[in-house]
Amino acid sequence: MKVVEWRGKPVWILRRTPEMLASLPKNDNLVADPKSEKPYQMDTPDYAKNETRSRAEHKDVLVAVGICSHLGCSPSSRFAEGPQPNLPDDWHGGFLCPCHGSTFDLAGRVFKNKPAPANLDVPPYMYLSDSRIIIGKDEKGEA
Amino acid sequence: MGTAFKETKLPADAPKSQKALAWVDDRFPLSKLWNDQWGKYYAPKNFNVWYIFGSLAMLILVLQIVTGIFLTMHYKPDANLAFGSVEYIMREVPWGWLVRYMHSTGASMFFIVVYLHMTRALLYGSYRKPRELIWLFGFATFLCLMAEAFFGYLLPWGQMSYWGAQVIVNLFSAIPVIGPDLSLWIRGDYVVSDATLNRFFAFHVIAIPLVLLGLVAAHLIALHEVGSNNPDGIEVKENVGPDGHGVDMIPSHPYYTTKDLFGVSVFLFIYSAVIFFAPEMGGYFLEYNNFLPADSMKTPPHIAPTWYFTPFYSVLRATTSDFMWVVMAGVAAYVVFIWLRSRLSYKTKIVITAIAVVLEIGMLFLEAKVWGVVLFGSSVVILALLPWLDHSPVKSIRYRPDWHKYVYLVFAIAFVALGYLGTQLPTPAYTLIAQACTLIYFSFFLLMPWWSASGRFKAVPNRVTFTPH
Numbered sequence: 001m002k003v004v005e006w007r008g009k010p011v012w013i014l015r016r017t018p019e020m021l022a023s024l025p026k027n028d029n030l031v032a033d034p035k036s037e038k039p040y041q042m043d044t045p046d047y048a049k050n051e052t053r054s055r056a057e058h059k060d061v062l063v064a065v066g067i068c069s070h071l072g073c074s075p076s077s078r079f080a081e082g083p084q085p086n087l088p089d090d091w092h093g094g095f096l097c098p099c100h101g102s103t104f105d106l107a108g109r110v111f112k113n114k115p116a117p118a119n120l121d122v123p124p125y126m127y128l129s130d131s132r133i134i135i136g137k138d139e140k141g142e143a
Numbered sequence: 144m145g146t147a148f149k150e151t152k153l154p155a156d157a158p159k160s161q162k163a164l165a166w167v168d169d170r171f172p173l174s175k176l177w178n179d180q181w182g183k184y185y186a187p188k189n190f191n192v193w194y195i196f197g198s199l200a201m202l203i204l205v206l207q208i209v210t211g212i213f214l215t216m217h218y219k220p221d222a223n224l225a226f227g228s229v230e231y232i233m234r235e236v237p238w239g240w241l242v243r244y245m246h247s248t249g250a251s252m253f254f255i256v257v258y259l260h261m262t263r264a265l266l267y268g269s270y271r272k273p274r275e276l277i278w279l280f281g282f283a284t285f286l287c288l289m290a291e292a293f294f295g296y297l298l299p300w301g302q303m304s305y306w307g308a309q310v311i312v313n314l315f316s317a318i319p320v321i322g323p324d325l326s327l328w329i330r331g332d333y334v335v336s337d338a339t340l341n342r343f344f345a346f347h348v349i350a351i352p353l354v355l356l357g358l359v360a361a362h363l364i365a366l367h368e369v370g371s372n373n374p375d376g377i378e379v380k381e382n383v384g385p386d387g388h389g390v391d392m393i394p395s396h397p398y399y400t401t402k403d404l405f406g407v408s409v410f411l412f413i414y415s416a417v418i419f420f421a422p423e424m425g426g427y428f429l430e431y432n433n434f435l436p437a438d439s440m441k442t443p444p445h446i447a448p449t450w451y452f453t454p455f456y457s458v459l460r461a462t463t464s465d466f467m468w469v470v471m472a473g474v475a476a477y478v479v480f481i482w483l484r485s486r487l488s489y490k491t492k493i494v495i496t497a498i499a500v501v502l503e504i505g506m507l508f509l510e511a512k513v514w515g516v517v518l519f520g521s522s523v524v525i526l527a528l529l530p531w532l533d534h535s536p537v538k539s540i541r542y543r544p545d546w547h548k549y550v551y552l553v554f555a556i557a558f559v560a561l562g563y564l565g566t567q568l569p570t571p572a573y574t575l576i577a578q579a580c581t582l583i584y585f586s587f588f589l590l591m592p593w594w595s596a597s598g599r600f601k602a603v604p605n606r607v608t609f610t611p612h
Contacts, residue, residue, distance in 0.1 A: 071309070113465055117511075
């Protein structure tokens with residue numbers, strides 16, 4: 001996972017393995033807003049309104065603003081599966097916010113009954129080439 | 144119209160100091176102020192150890208202001224320089240480490256002393272009529288102290304400074320409609336940044352201290368107007384002796400001057416021990432993560448506020464969306480209880496019911512995050528209502544029914560437990576305990592009008608309990 005700064009905030013670029021992607025449907029019943037339909041602080045771009053919350057050309061790459069929708073801490077990576085401290089036993093990998101214990105899956109979707117009200121924001125972004133990505137700008141213009 | 148000015152005439156051989164004092168007293172009420180506020184301020188003679196925390200709080204206030212002035216001489220309120228300038232004070236400035244540790248230890252000591260001072264008021268009913276305003280000024284002072292601690296904590300620009308400010312400022316964003324703009328306005332930027340640091344510095348070094356000093360003065364003036372309460376909760380002014388003072392009263396000077404000086408020596412002993420041997424106090428007074436410079440890309444894995452905020456912080460964290468159902472049931476039950484068991488007027492009951500209905504609807508439609516902030520705020524503000532919640536016929540715990548002592552004990556345990564849980568990472572079990580303690584905390588206050596008035600009260604004596612040494 002790569003962390004870059006955008007507008008003073010951390011933006012995560014995470015390449016998910018096929019196993020990580022396969023874990024996402026298992027969380028569908030556990031997350032509060034599986035299809036990212038709620039209104040967000042930052043409008044979710046249309047290309048991210050799907051289960052993997054990523055663009056079709058690189059489904060495996062998650063781009064998200066790493067700021068918890070509760071009180072603005074940056075959640076930490078907890079990619080290992082299985083039971084571990086502060087996480088449920090059926091954990092499939094994701095993020096844990098150190099401030100108030102909100103948990104997010106590997107698509108940045110918030111689990112139900114946590115302090116955080118919404119999924120992590122996905123900023124506008126697009127691929128300049130297969131290996132270059134620009135944050136804050138997409139086909140619709142610059143944010 | 145006052146009387147015409149008249150120079151006091153002293154014999155020619157009177158000491159120079161006496162002449163100087165007379166000259167000043169004719170022009171400024173120096174002796175009068177001293178005598179009214181301390182020298183001839185008569186206080187109950189049965190004060191115990193609980194009564195030193197007021198003067199200790201004053202001492203710490205002075206220490207914080209003096210050390211603060213010296214820190215300001217070397218500190219740089221700039222996001223690029225702040226962290227380095229604090230380290231510079233610690234390593235290069237002669238005695239800088241001492242001044243800085245005195246200031247940081249003083250902050251925690253301030254809260255310890257103020258919490259004990261408030262406990263004293265709770266035990267002996269010091270907030271009861273006619274001392275309601277003393278309590279309210281004291282409560283406002285406590286709020287200022289919290290603001291002062293919060294603003295000051297950002298200044299070292301460490302990891303905990305940064306993320307603590309981030310979380311607290313974002314609390315305001317939970318307020319519906321105006322919230323996000325409000326937190327933007329407080330921060331002065333979209334993220335905690337140099338603009339935030341500069342304004343927090345301004346609030347910490349001048350705005351809040353000014354208000355704090357004014358409130359402390361109001362607190363003392365109100366106290367010296369109505370007179371001090373005492374461990375027996377007896378109004379000692381009602382039993383006046385031939386000398387015109389209460390028979391159970393003694394002048395503060397020299398009696399309480401010596402007592403306070405003894406208290407000050409014990410305090411300085413403990414304070415110095417912390418400064419010299421454990422200034423970080425195991426991470427409670429100075430958090431380890433704050434020795435890392437602020438990094439806006441990464442929140443430390445374990446983030447908690449400094450210990451004095453943790454009881455209220457736990458309330459915030461305990462408010463999850465399923466806990467809201469418990470809160471809603473609690474509010475509904477409380478309204479039913481008021482209808483059945485309260486002597487409030489019909490009109491007041493209707494107003495309370497209307498407020499409760501609005502709250503219940505709000506709880507159904509707004510996120511738990513909003514209500515976490517509301518409960519967090521209420522857990523502090525509810526303290527201000529104590530004078531009107533306590534309906535006990537006696538002031539002091541000494542003459543209350545014995546089971547009241549257990550009520551206080553359960554409350555104290557819940558408060559300390561909330562404080563402890565606030566320093567720990569949340570786990571499902573801890574969250575449940577915090578939720579139970581939150582319910583106990585609010586029940587203690589909200590049910591006080593009933594429990595504080597029930598039971599068999601002991602007879603309050605006419606004279607204070609006092610054994611001469």
